[in-house]
Amino acid sequence: MTALSISNLKKTYKNGFVALKGIDLEVQAGDFFALLGPNGAGKSTAIGIISSLVTASSGSVSIFGHDLVKEREQAKSCIGLVPQEVNFNQFDTVQGIVLNQAGYYGMPRKLALQRTELCLKQMDLWDKRNSISRRLSGGMKRRVMIARAMVHAPKLLILDEPTAGVDIEIRRSMWKLMKEVNQQGTTIILTTHYLEEAESLCRNIAIIDQGKIVENTDMASLLARLNVDHFVLDLAEPLAVVPVLEGCHVERTSDKVLDVSVPKAVGLNQLFSQLSVKNIKVLSLKNKSNRLEQLFMDLIDSKSSQNNPTPQITPSPPAPQGHKGEGKGEGY
């Protein structure tokens, strides 16, 4: 079954900025799907339209077969959203935030209390349930948003940069949790700037750039296209000159560190054979960049140069609905 179907979706903001130029996308039920793209590519606009925060200019979106316009409430009932920025009432308690969201989805009080407890325990927040949310750390606030998004057990969970700004320990625990949620049958769409995250979690991927889908495939096929690996070699002894290694491109970043680009056709065995012949001892080796990151940059660069031979100044997408002046908190 198709969890999400997007057809010819377009969005032009009032200031003339064309955020989406007609995208088509399908995400199958049960998938863990990555939606990637550089800043301003149209990811957040697409997610905003799917989650009813942004109005589409044209095109259609259906969620588990429910058209977002014609069967709005059924479609919305299937979605849980974890937005990029903290957007809950910072004066509410952690439990109050999650309970209220359950109420908005029409969940009876008894069930809402059970689900809230379950989600907060999953997020390791049960001890903080009576804390005022503004006093939580950044990582905890993100987990509150995940608990809130999951309280009504959505079939489709949209995670818009859920691990931005959280430390590595929390990030790893969130990855584990996301995997578990997906294994339990929830379809997940993830946007992230941590491409390592997308590579390790997602099975399928779409890359969006300048309002268009420039790639839509499965992760394995995409990674298979990478025919050059980049490594950093730490050497035991300093080198005075850059060694010549057949079939590889070598750069010396310091006297004991080499950057080496190795085509798949050459491979690591051949690289190390050549290094041994030249009596170069390697202490350690690491990937220079994440594999997906390399592909991502290649794709974006090639599409950008095709679309924009000369640099242009284009209008920016508008900021979220403008609110000027100093905040006064909860009002009066």
Added chain:
Amino acid sequence: MNYSIALKTIIKKEVYRFLRIWPQTLLPPAITTALYFLIFGKLIGNRIGTISGASYMDYIVPGIILMSVISHSYSNVVSSFYSTKFQRNIEELLVAPVPNWVILTGYISGGIFRGLLVGIVVALISMLFADIVVLHPGLTIAVAILTATLFSLAGFINAILAESFDDISIIPNFVLTPLSYLGGVFYSVDMLTGIWQTLIMGNPIMYMINAFRYGMIGVTDVDIQLAFMMIAGFIVLLAGFSLVMLHRGTGIKN
């Protein structure tokens, strides 16, 4: 889909919000109106005498109660909904399957509850200064509820259109307060002369205050039916306008 749960959730959240910050929401009107009763009613009122057969203290009590209902129902909704926009937690409601009429009814109910609660607080304080027997309780309560509804809707529209905290204080300070003071809280239309008597008839708050005063002490300068029709008409108009703006996503969606 059970909308009553979503509606109850919004109403509970709204009522809990203003009760939680009661020193900002309930205490100030109690102190301000006690001063009104003391200064205008007791000290100055004794020298004014009676208006339409009622003592000056009795005459100003209904106006001051309704003025409090008006300002607090308005400020509750404008402040709460604008804060919801400002903190972007309106997105919690927009993502969820909550119809626009439920969002509107929930926020308006919060305004009505606060307006009426403040009205009750002010009425209790007035009992320390005046000995009023409410002549038409049903009519009095109906005017209070309808007026609170009307100004909650007005506050909602202000919040939707506001782009800064300045925008939510302009209407209360420069429109509501002058219209309330000029709406016959402290005087009768008969006390005005010439053009002023005609001008004041164009102030809708004057009709509400007089209808409320009629309910409490049986004294009015306007036709009660006309006052009800006017309040009901404004409610329908503002509710329709609010729903259209919510449908369009004005101020809350890109």
